[in-house]
Amino acid sequence: MSEASSDDEIDEIRAQKREELASQLDDSEEQPDEAVPSEPIYVNGASEFDETLSSYDVVLVDFHAEWCGPCKMLEPIVASLAETTDAAVAKVDIDQNQPLAQRFQVRSVPTLLLFSDGEAVEQIVGVRDESTYRSLIEQYL
Structure with a gap:
């Protein structure tokens, strides 16, 4: 050759x-970017939490406890937000993830934190109506 x-x-x-x-x-x-799940993501541990924040632009995190009555009242709202918004919704059981609760200074449940681009931008303690959470999420989408 x-x-x-x-x-x-x-x-x-x-x-x-x-x-x-x-x-x-x-x-x-x-x-497109990774599709946002239509159900809440149950997070267990800091690495899963950090991975969830880095995987989605906007993440609403519900810090809850099994024994908490208001948390149980909030469950259908959280599920609806996961299904109907473009934000990822994560749930963190504070009893199983005390270091995460401490990291974000969660002193009462339910506490919902909204993250945008990995940074905490809003915090709501207690139960509010679904439209409050929805309008908060929409500010960051």
């Missing part, structure tokens, strides 16, 4: 690889 035909083959292979890579880049740009 001559040196010229070898160079031509290499150039042809390079051109083909460039086209493949360009095609892959185009495909990845068309793919």
Whole structure:
């Protein structure tokens, strides 16, 4: 094989690889960000919590406890928000995740924290009507 035909083959292979890579880049740009789940994400531990915050632009976190009556009243609202908004909704049981509760200075349940781009931007302690949470979320979407 001559040196010229070898160079031509290499150039042809390079051109083909460039086209493949360009095609892959185009495909990845068309793919939307990770879809926001339509159900609450049950978070257990700091690493899961941090991963959830980094995976979604806006995350509403419900710090709750199994023994808490107001938390139980809030459950259907939290489920509805997860289903009908473009924010991810996470639930953190404070009894199983005391270090997380301490990290965010949760002193009463239910406490809901709203995160935008990984930063806590709003905090609501106690139960409010669904429209309050919804309007808060919409400010950051």
